[in-house]
Amino acid sequence: MIDLHTHTVFSDGELIPAELVRRAEVIGYKALCMTDHADESNIYFIVENVLRFVKKHGHFYDINIMAGVELTHIAPPLIAEMVGKARDAGAQVVVMHGETPVEPVAPGTNLAAIEAGVDVLAHPGLITDEETALAAEKGVALEITTRGGHSYTNGHVAAMARKHGAKLVVNNDAHAPRDLVGATLRRTIALGAGMTVEEYRRTEANAWEIVQKCMR
Template sequence: MIDLHTHTIFSDGDLIPAESAQRAAVAGYKAMAFTDHADASNIDLILEHVRRASEQLSVYADIELYCGVELTHIPPGLIGEMTEYARSAGAEIVVVHGETIVEPVPVGTNLAAIEAGVDVLAHPGLITPEEVALAAAKNVALEITTRKGHSLTNGHVASLARDLGAPLVINNDAHTVGDMVSKAMRQNIALGAGMTVSEIRKAEGNSLAIVQRIMKRRLNRLGKASQAVAGSGQKAPDAS
């Protein structure tokens, strides 16, 4: 199992990264991304501290960890700019807090996130067919969520994604103890949204593809760093 949407004490989660990682590993997850709620006020703090924790913990924890952000309640006109900034500042995955029906997310957020080419559009609510078609064209994953409230529109998202070919991923949007649901519960929630077993497997494959994309970006970054160091005559960093 892979989860690409979780929160720690660096936004509104209850757990420090180490405990979140340990609980996820015990629950059977093999990879997880920390994606704390971010805007311009806290994005640097999140990426500095959570990246350091995820890099350190990944060496010892029985789970692969990645550092990202969930851009949250940001005006749509700023989402493209903030996505670029997040990636330049070291975010390995960029999630946008979509237009869930249980929060007053600005109208236009879904479209702006897809146009920006984010990795995952979380709980996109009553997303339109036009937006889903664009997500398919830009390979932006739409989230099927296990989180209470946000999950109310899972069926709508799954149906449009099936019809229009958009990629789906299944995430917990975990904030606290108990949010890392079991494999059986993840499957039951997805089945309840109308997904088939083969579609669930495809969604898990989509999550793996995003992880592979993250690793490619990481290797590219290390390669560029090594080239810069080589040019300066200093010792290259350890890519392990």
């Protein structure tokens, strides 16, 4: 199992990085990225601190860990600039907080994030044909999420990805220990969204491609 979207106390998560990583390791995850909510005010603080933990402590776990950010509620015209700042700061994975149906995310966020080349577009809600086709073209992974609320549109996201050949990944968007679901529930949520077993297996391969890029 691989999770590219989790949160620590550096935003609204309940766990410090060490405990989050240890809990994920025990459950059976093989790779995990910490992607705290970021905007102009805190992006350097988050990346600097989490990346320092990854570099100094990462070798002591039987799990690949990475430092990233989830750019959250950024005005669409500023998204490309913020993606650049995240990468310049050292973020290994850049996730964009997509147009979930349960938060007032600005319209145009999905498209701007895909155009900017984020690694993962999280919980993209009722993503359009145009956006999904562009995600497929640019290699942006769309998220199937295990998190309540955000998961309301998982079925739509899975169907659109199949229609246009876009990549999917399965993430927890974990904020607390209970959010780190095990292998059985992850699979059930994916299949419940209408994915086939083979499509679900492919999500792990898609996530592993992103992990490998970070390890280079």
